[in-house]
């Protein structure tokens with residue numbers, strides 16, 4: 001087996017250094033020694049060592065261990081992942097414990113128990129490998145987040161209402177204040193939440209989206225707070241919840257108005273205490289997340305109707321952002337339509353298309369109950385079905401290809417038709433899940449369960 005691990009031994013006893021080197025060389029890739037701790041930092045700058053064995057006392061006659069502790073602090077300041085094993089005199093247990101409290105990983109006694117010394121150093125080396133792996137994973141994660149977030153900013157909106165939203169986003173993004181975004185479905189609540197994250201100091205960390213309307217009640221806690229292996233029948237291994245996953249970054253709690261009262265209490269406790277306890281666990285885990293919540297419900301009305309906890313509302317709406325419906329920002333329809341024309345012509349490999357005046361007027365006059373999401377679907381359909389590059393009013397297919405009467409099924413067998421009806425409802429509402437669920441007469445989480453079941 002190839003020898004692994006670079007070891008540095010620091011002791012002023014030359015004989016001891018020699019003996020250590022002789023004994024450890026066959027087990028490690030490199031064993032360097034220095035007899036003067038003043039050379040320590042320059043040695044560390046020269047080479048990266050995995051384990052440093054450090055004497056407690058250097059000056060003859062002084063046995064307080066302070067010098068060793070001083071050098072330990074210097075090493076850890078230089079590299080917080082350094083693994084330092086102290087060399088202590090026989091009976092120095094108290095001092096060794098103190099050293100471990102200050103950040104040393106272990107200690108060996110000069111009593112020369114070869115087996116024990118070797119196993120201590122090999123464990124320290126393993127710990128060093130784990131620390132370095134974590135360091136590299138964190139670095140990778142940071143780069144990946146930067147990559148994911150790059151060029152993601154595309155919130156279109158010249159209208160006065162959107163400019164007002166952007167001014168507030170500018171003011172609050174850099175703070176850690178919780179934000180509540182309200183607005184109809186498809187108005188861009190998630191897009192704005194991402195924009196806040198991108199402009200915040202957490203932008204090198206993750207943005208975790210959780211659709212609270214789509215999580216079934218039985219999985220709510222496990223999904224948000226994680227679970228321990230064996231906590232319930234399907235819990236085959238420990239699983240991290242969304243709060244922990246988002247730690248350091250932003251947690252976007254979408255459709256917060258759909259959370260039942262008894263689960264709102266659990267949500268409030270986690271946000272308030274800034275800690276969670278996984279299902280089946282007993283130790284709280286500290287969480288550092290910025291909460292951005294969103295809903296299309298009127299939470300103040302829900303509080304008045306005793307459907308939403310007032311204390312939770314005040315926790316999440318330090319800052320409120322209300323997004324206008326597309327009808328209220330008609331000035332943006334042209335730019336948004338062109339944005340999607342450009343996107344879909346590229347996606348479907350078609351020549352660039354333009355809207356003539358009548359086509360634009362048609363778009364501006366429509367009521368857009370599904371807001372931007374509906375506009376997006378209309379533009380996608382328009383690009384797919386048209387070959388002309390100059391789009392006329394009749395080329396814009398708003399609701400024309402999908403009228404409710406065309407949705408009549410071939411048979412009335414419920415099971416045969418469920419999948420088809422769900423597909424058509426989603427199509428009819430332009431992908432607006434809340435509207436689709438409403439049309440189908442079921443709630444959103446049931447709709448998501450069925451989407452999963454039929455693999456839609």
Ligand SMILES: Nc1ncnc2c1ncn2[C@@H]1O[C@H](COP(=O)(O)OP(=O)(O)OP(=O)(O)O)[C@@H](O)[C@H]1O
Pocket residue numbers: 154155156157183184185186187188189190191192254294296336339372373376432433434
């Ligand atoms: N300002 C914008 N510019 C361009 N596209 C936008 C803008 N706002 C929203 N969109 C697009 O509209 C669609 C709906 O946006 P988003 O999902 O953010 O809305 P939402 O309000 O969170 O919807 P829901 O309430 O249904 O979850 C997305 O495809 C998004 O990319």
